[in-house]
Amino acid sequence: MSDPAASPEKLHADQVAFWRGEGGALWLDRDARIESRLKPLGEHALRAAAARPGERAIDIGCGLGHTTLALARSVGPTGHVLGADLSPDMIAEASRRAASAGLAHARFAAADASTHDFGPEAADLLFSRFGVMFFGHPEAAFANLRRGLKPGGRVTLLVWRPVKENGWMFVPFMAAIPHLPPMPRPNQGDPGPFSLSDPDRARRVLGAAGFVDVNLDRVDDTMSLSDGPLEDAVRTAIDMGPLARPLRQADEATRARVADAIQSALAKHLTAEGVRLPAACWLLTARNRG
Numbered sequence: 001m002s003d004p005a006a007s008p009e010k011l012h013a014d015q016v017a018f019w020r021g022e023g024g025a026l027w028l029d030r031d032a033r034i035e036s037r038l039k040p041l042g043e044h045a046l047r048a049a050a051a052r053p054g055e056r057a058i059d060i061g062c063g064l065g066h067t068t069l070a071l072a073r074s075v076g077p078t079g080h081v082l083g084a085d086l087s088p089d090m091i092a093e094a095s096r097r098a099a100s101a102g103l104a105h106a107r108f109a110a111a112d113a114s115t116h117d118f119g120p121e122a123a124d125l126l127f128s129r130f131g132v133m134f135f136g137h138p139e140a141a142f143a144n145l146r147r148g149l150k151p152g153g154r155v156t157l158l159v160w161r162p163v164k165e166n167g168w169m170f171v172p173f174m175a176a177i178p179h180l181p182p183m184p185r186p187n188q189g190d191p192g193p194f195s196l197s198d199p200d201r202a203r204r205v206l207g208a209a210g211f212v213d214v215n216l217d218r219v220d221d222t223m224s225l226s227d228g229p230l231e232d233a234v235r236t237a238i239d240m241g242p243l244a245r246p247l248r249q250a251d252e253a254t255r256a257r258v259a260d261a262i263q264s265a266l267a268k269h270l271t272a273e274g275v276r277l278p279a280a281c282w283l284l285t286a287r288n289r290g
Contacts, residue, residue, distance in 0.1 A: 006184075011191045012136025016086055016112060018245075024087025030239050031064050037223055037236060039066065041158065041279060042129040044219050046070055048283055049156040054078040055124040058148055060113045061085055061131015065094030065106070071127060072098070072106035082123075083108045084116060085131070114141035118148030126155045133159055133195045142209030152290035155211060158219070159196040159282050163242070167269075167277035168223035172237035175265035179257045180246055193242070202284060211286040223279040225266065233275035234263045 027034065046067065051057055051074035059068040062083030072081045085091055088110040098106040109116065114135050126149055135141035149155075163170050189195055196202040199216045206214045226232035238247055238259065247255055269275050 006190075008136035008191070010136075012114070012134070015134045015136075015191050019086035020088065020110075022248075024085075024089040026239075026244075027063060027087070028089050028093060033236060034240055035064070035066055037225070037240065038129070041219070041221055041223075041281060042067055042070075044221070044281070044283055045127065045129055045156055045158040046074075048285060049125055049127050049154075051075050051079075051125055051127075056122060057081045057125040057127055058118060058123045058145070059083040059131075060126070060128040060145065061134075062090075062094060062108065063087070063131070064090050065097055065108060067127065067129050068094065068106050068108070069098060069101060069103055071125075072103045075105070077105055079105060081106045082118070084111045084113050084118075086110070086112060114144055116144070118145070120147060121150045121153075122148050124150055124153050126153065127157070129158045130160065130193070132157055133193055134191045135195075136191055138189075138195065138205045139208040142206055142211070146210050146288055149288040151288055153288040155206075155284070155286040155288075157196075157282075157284040159202070159284060160193050161218075161280040161282055162197045163194055165278065165280035166223075168225055168237070168279055169241040171265050171269070171277055172234075172262040173242055175261040176243050176247075176258045179254060179261055180250065183246060196282070196284070199282065202282065206284070206286050210289060212289045214284070214286040217283045217285075219279075219281040219283050221279045221281070222276045224273075225275040225277065227274040230263060230267060230270055230275065233266050233270075234259055237262055237266065 051071050053076040055075045057071045062068045062085045065083050068081050068083035091108045091110040095108045186192055203214045225236045266275050269277055
Protein backbone atom coordinates (compact mmCIF):
# COMPACT_ATOMS: atom_id res chain seq x y z
CA MET A 1 0.00 0.00 0.00
CA SER A 2 1.07 3.57 -0.39
CA ASP A 3 2.30 5.60 2.56
CA PRO A 4 -0.77 6.59 4.63
CA ALA A 5 0.88 9.98 5.21
CA ALA A 6 0.74 10.64 1.48
CA SER A 7 -2.60 12.44 1.38
CA PRO A 8 -4.25 13.35 -1.93
CA GLU A 9 -3.11 16.92 -1.34
CA LYS A 10 0.51 15.84 -0.89
CA LEU A 11 0.41 13.51 -3.90
CA HIS A 12 -1.03 16.30 -6.02
CA ALA A 13 1.56 18.76 -4.75
CA ASP A 14 4.30 16.27 -5.60
CA GLN A 15 3.00 16.00 -9.16
CA VAL A 16 2.86 19.78 -9.50
CA ALA A 17 6.41 20.20 -8.18
CA PHE A 18 7.77 17.44 -10.41
CA TRP A 19 6.24 18.74 -13.65
CA ARG A 20 7.07 22.36 -12.88
CA GLY A 21 10.66 21.27 -12.35
CA GLU A 22 12.70 18.34 -13.59
CA GLY A 23 9.77 16.48 -15.14
CA GLY A 24 9.04 19.20 -17.66
CA ALA A 25 12.71 19.71 -18.46
CA LEU A 26 13.27 15.99 -19.02
CA TRP A 27 10.20 15.64 -21.24
CA LEU A 28 11.35 18.60 -23.29
CA ASP A 29 14.75 16.99 -23.77
CA ARG A 30 13.19 13.70 -24.93
CA ASP A 31 10.25 15.12 -26.85
CA ALA A 32 11.03 13.81 -30.33
CA ARG A 33 11.35 10.19 -29.21
CA ILE A 34 8.37 10.28 -26.82
CA GLU A 35 6.04 12.01 -29.26
CA SER A 36 6.80 9.53 -32.03
CA ARG A 37 5.57 6.78 -29.66
CA LEU A 38 2.47 8.57 -28.33
CA LYS A 39 1.22 10.19 -31.53
CA PRO A 40 -0.49 7.08 -32.99
CA LEU A 41 -2.47 6.64 -29.77
CA GLY A 42 -3.40 10.31 -29.68
CA GLU A 43 -4.84 10.09 -33.18
CA HIS A 44 -7.66 7.94 -31.79
CA ALA A 45 -8.67 10.78 -29.47
CA LEU A 46 -8.29 13.53 -32.05
CA ARG A 47 -10.57 11.67 -34.46
CA ALA A 48 -13.15 11.14 -31.73
CA ALA A 49 -12.99 14.81 -30.71
CA ALA A 50 -13.81 15.87 -34.29
CA ALA A 51 -12.99 19.52 -33.64
CA ARG A 52 -14.79 21.74 -36.15
CA PRO A 53 -13.96 25.12 -37.71
CA GLY A 54 -14.80 28.00 -35.41
CA GLU A 55 -14.89 25.96 -32.21
CA ARG A 56 -13.10 26.77 -28.98
CA ALA A 57 -11.17 23.97 -27.27
CA ILE A 58 -9.17 23.40 -24.09
CA ASP A 59 -6.30 20.89 -24.15
CA ILE A 60 -5.35 19.66 -20.66
CA GLY A 61 -1.82 18.43 -19.95
CA CYS A 62 -0.82 19.64 -23.39
CA GLY A 63 2.92 19.24 -22.86
CA LEU A 64 4.77 20.63 -25.86
CA GLY A 65 1.53 21.35 -27.67
CA HIS A 66 1.42 18.58 -30.27
CA THR A 67 -2.29 17.90 -29.77
CA THR A 68 -3.02 21.59 -29.19
CA LEU A 69 -1.63 22.47 -32.60
CA ALA A 70 -3.53 19.59 -34.20
CA LEU A 71 -6.75 20.93 -32.68
CA ALA A 72 -5.85 24.46 -33.80
CA ARG A 73 -5.54 23.28 -37.39
CA SER A 74 -8.96 21.67 -37.12
CA VAL A 75 -10.77 24.69 -35.65
CA GLY A 76 -9.02 27.10 -38.02
CA PRO A 77 -8.37 30.80 -37.52
CA THR A 78 -12.00 31.49 -36.56
CA GLY A 79 -11.61 29.14 -33.61
CA HIS A 80 -9.36 29.09 -30.56
CA VAL A 81 -7.44 26.48 -28.58
CA LEU A 82 -5.94 26.90 -25.12
CA GLY A 83 -3.29 24.39 -24.08
CA ALA A 84 -2.67 24.12 -20.33
CA ASP A 85 0.20 22.31 -18.63
CA LEU A 86 2.04 22.48 -15.32
CA SER A 87 5.46 22.84 -16.93
CA PRO A 88 6.59 26.40 -17.75
CA ASP A 89 9.43 24.94 -19.82
CA MET A 90 7.10 22.97 -22.04
CA ILE A 91 4.58 25.80 -22.31
CA ALA A 92 7.30 28.20 -23.46
CA GLU A 93 8.39 25.79 -26.18
CA ALA A 94 4.79 25.06 -27.21
CA SER A 95 4.15 28.79 -27.59
CA ARG A 96 7.24 29.12 -29.74
CA ARG A 97 6.12 26.28 -31.97
CA ALA A 98 2.64 27.73 -32.38
CA ALA A 99 4.11 31.07 -33.44
CA SER A 100 6.48 29.34 -35.86
CA ALA A 101 3.57 27.43 -37.39
CA GLY A 102 1.51 30.60 -37.82
CA LEU A 103 -1.19 29.35 -35.46
CA ALA A 104 -1.90 32.52 -33.52
CA HIS A 105 -5.24 31.12 -32.37
CA ALA A 106 -3.39 28.48 -30.30
CA ARG A 107 -2.50 29.92 -26.90
CA PHE A 108 -0.88 28.33 -23.86
CA ALA A 109 -0.96 28.69 -20.08
CA ALA A 110 1.38 27.28 -17.44
CA ALA A 111 -1.41 26.34 -15.06
CA ASP A 112 -2.79 23.74 -12.70
CA ALA A 113 -5.93 22.73 -14.55
CA SER A 114 -7.60 21.56 -11.34
CA THR A 115 -7.92 25.16 -10.11
CA HIS A 116 -7.22 27.42 -13.12
CA ASP A 117 -10.02 29.79 -14.12
CA PHE A 118 -10.75 28.94 -17.75
CA GLY A 119 -13.55 31.47 -17.95
CA PRO A 120 -17.24 30.64 -17.67
CA GLU A 121 -18.64 28.46 -20.44
CA ALA A 122 -15.71 29.34 -22.69
CA ALA A 123 -15.19 26.17 -24.72
CA ASP A 124 -17.03 23.73 -26.96
CA LEU A 125 -14.53 20.93 -26.36
CA LEU A 126 -12.45 19.67 -23.45
CA PHE A 127 -9.64 17.42 -24.69
CA SER A 128 -6.72 15.58 -23.16
CA ARG A 129 -4.22 12.94 -24.19
CA PHE A 130 -2.97 11.35 -20.98
CA GLY A 131 -3.13 14.62 -19.03
CA VAL A 132 -6.00 14.23 -16.53
CA MET A 133 -4.92 11.29 -14.35
CA PHE A 134 -2.83 13.25 -11.85
CA PHE A 135 -5.41 15.25 -9.88
CA GLY A 136 -5.38 14.89 -6.09
CA HIS A 137 -9.13 15.52 -5.93
CA PRO A 138 -10.38 14.54 -9.39
CA GLU A 139 -14.07 15.27 -8.77
CA ALA A 140 -13.25 18.86 -7.82
CA ALA A 141 -10.76 19.17 -10.68
CA PHE A 142 -13.24 17.97 -13.28
CA ALA A 143 -15.94 20.20 -11.81
CA ASN A 144 -13.56 23.13 -12.31
CA LEU A 145 -12.93 22.05 -15.90
CA ARG A 146 -16.66 21.66 -16.53
CA ARG A 147 -17.19 25.31 -15.62
CA GLY A 148 -15.06 26.19 -18.65
CA LEU A 149 -17.36 24.28 -21.01
CA LYS A 150 -20.49 25.56 -22.65
CA PRO A 151 -23.76 23.77 -21.80
CA GLY A 152 -23.74 20.68 -23.96
CA GLY A 153 -20.01 21.02 -24.56
CA ARG A 154 -18.25 17.73 -25.16
CA VAL A 155 -15.35 15.92 -23.55
CA THR A 156 -12.77 13.63 -25.19
CA LEU A 157 -10.07 12.13 -22.98
CA LEU A 158 -7.51 9.40 -23.55
CA VAL A 159 -6.38 7.61 -20.38
CA TRP A 160 -4.49 4.40 -19.68
CA ARG A 161 -6.16 1.12 -18.85
CA PRO A 162 -4.52 -1.03 -16.09
CA VAL A 163 -0.77 -1.50 -16.24
CA LYS A 164 -1.01 -5.26 -16.80
CA GLU A 165 -2.83 -4.56 -20.09
CA ASN A 166 -0.05 -2.21 -21.18
CA GLY A 167 2.77 -4.56 -22.06
CA TRP A 168 4.98 -1.65 -23.14
CA MET A 169 5.09 -0.60 -19.46
CA PHE A 170 4.45 -3.90 -17.69
CA VAL A 171 7.16 -6.01 -19.36
CA PRO A 172 10.10 -3.68 -18.57
CA PHE A 173 8.68 -2.85 -15.13
CA MET A 174 8.53 -6.50 -14.07
CA ALA A 175 12.05 -7.08 -15.41
CA ALA A 176 13.36 -4.16 -13.35
CA ILE A 177 11.59 -4.83 -10.04
CA PRO A 178 14.07 -7.45 -8.69
CA HIS A 179 16.89 -4.92 -9.02
CA LEU A 180 15.20 -1.97 -7.28
CA PRO A 181 14.32 -1.21 -3.66
CA PRO A 182 10.67 -1.87 -2.74
CA MET A 183 8.39 0.84 -4.08
CA PRO A 184 5.14 1.96 -2.42
CA ARG A 185 2.10 0.42 -4.02
CA PRO A 186 -0.40 3.16 -4.89
CA ASN A 187 -3.93 3.00 -3.59
CA GLN A 188 -6.67 2.86 -6.18
CA GLY A 189 -7.37 6.36 -7.37
CA ASP A 190 -4.08 7.87 -6.20
CA PRO A 191 -2.81 10.49 -8.66
CA GLY A 192 -0.83 8.73 -11.35
CA PRO A 193 -1.10 7.27 -14.83
CA PHE A 194 -3.67 4.62 -13.82
CA SER A 195 -5.98 6.64 -11.58
CA LEU A 196 -8.80 6.43 -14.16
CA SER A 197 -8.03 2.91 -15.37
CA ASP A 198 -11.07 1.46 -13.58
CA PRO A 199 -14.04 2.29 -15.83
CA ASP A 200 -16.56 2.38 -12.98
CA ARG A 201 -14.41 4.85 -11.06
CA ALA A 202 -13.93 7.00 -14.16
CA ARG A 203 -17.71 7.15 -14.63
CA ARG A 204 -18.22 8.03 -10.97
CA VAL A 205 -15.63 10.80 -11.04
CA LEU A 206 -17.03 12.49 -14.12
CA GLY A 207 -20.62 11.98 -12.99
CA ALA A 208 -19.85 13.56 -9.61
CA ALA A 209 -18.30 16.51 -11.44
CA GLY A 210 -21.55 17.10 -13.32
CA PHE A 211 -20.89 15.49 -16.69
CA VAL A 212 -23.49 13.34 -18.40
CA ASP A 213 -23.46 10.68 -21.12
CA VAL A 214 -20.14 9.37 -19.83
CA ASN A 215 -18.88 6.58 -22.09
CA LEU A 216 -15.65 4.57 -22.28
CA ASP A 217 -14.52 2.76 -25.41
CA ARG A 218 -11.55 0.42 -25.49
CA VAL A 219 -8.53 1.39 -27.55
CA ASP A 220 -6.29 -1.59 -28.21
CA ASP A 221 -3.13 -0.70 -30.09
CA THR A 222 0.59 -1.26 -29.89
CA MET A 223 3.39 0.92 -28.61
CA SER A 224 6.52 0.99 -30.72
CA LEU A 225 9.37 1.20 -28.23
CA SER A 226 11.83 1.34 -31.09
CA ASP A 227 11.91 1.16 -34.86
CA GLY A 228 15.31 -0.48 -34.86
CA PRO A 229 17.99 -1.38 -32.31
CA LEU A 230 17.03 -3.06 -29.08
CA GLU A 231 19.03 -0.48 -27.14
CA ASP A 232 16.63 2.23 -28.36
CA ALA A 233 13.70 0.29 -26.95
CA VAL A 234 15.41 0.02 -23.57
CA ARG A 235 15.99 3.76 -23.51
CA THR A 236 12.36 4.48 -24.40
CA ALA A 237 11.07 2.08 -21.74
CA ILE A 238 13.18 3.80 -19.10
CA ASP A 239 12.33 7.34 -20.23
CA MET A 240 8.57 6.96 -20.65
CA GLY A 241 7.31 4.37 -18.21
CA PRO A 242 6.88 4.15 -14.43
CA LEU A 243 10.59 3.38 -14.03
CA ALA A 244 11.71 6.85 -15.03
CA ARG A 245 11.55 8.48 -11.60
CA PRO A 246 12.96 5.65 -9.43
CA LEU A 247 15.85 5.11 -11.83
CA ARG A 248 16.85 8.76 -11.65
CA GLN A 249 17.34 8.23 -7.92
CA ALA A 250 19.32 4.98 -8.33
CA ASP A 251 23.10 4.64 -8.46
CA GLU A 252 24.93 3.87 -11.68
CA ALA A 253 25.40 0.18 -10.92
CA THR A 254 21.68 -0.28 -10.26
CA ARG A 255 20.75 1.54 -13.45
CA ALA A 256 23.09 -0.72 -15.40
CA ARG A 257 21.56 -3.88 -13.91
CA VAL A 258 18.06 -2.63 -14.64
CA ALA A 259 18.95 -1.75 -18.23
CA ASP A 260 20.42 -5.23 -18.76
CA ALA A 261 17.31 -6.89 -17.32
CA ILE A 262 15.00 -4.79 -19.47
CA GLN A 263 17.05 -5.53 -22.57
CA SER A 264 16.75 -9.27 -21.94
CA ALA A 265 12.99 -8.98 -21.44
CA LEU A 266 12.43 -6.83 -24.53
CA ALA A 267 14.61 -9.05 -26.71
CA LYS A 268 11.74 -11.55 -26.71
CA HIS A 269 9.57 -8.94 -28.46
CA LEU A 270 12.07 -7.74 -31.06
CA THR A 271 10.83 -7.95 -34.65
CA ALA A 272 12.19 -6.75 -37.97
CA GLU A 273 10.26 -3.51 -37.34
CA GLY A 274 11.60 -3.02 -33.82
CA VAL A 275 10.06 -3.67 -30.39
CA ARG A 276 6.28 -3.44 -30.23
CA LEU A 277 4.09 -4.27 -27.24
CA PRO A 278 0.41 -3.82 -26.34
CA ALA A 279 -0.89 -0.36 -25.48
CA ALA A 280 -4.35 -0.29 -23.87
CA CYS A 281 -6.37 2.89 -23.30
CA TRP A 282 -9.84 4.12 -22.56
CA LEU A 283 -11.30 6.68 -24.93
CA LEU A 284 -13.55 8.54 -22.54
CA THR A 285 -16.28 10.81 -23.87
CA ALA A 286 -18.93 12.85 -22.07
CA ARG A 287 -20.72 16.16 -22.30
CA ASN A 288 -21.57 19.05 -20.03
CA ARG A 289 -25.16 18.93 -18.95
CA GLY A 290 -27.02 21.52 -20.95
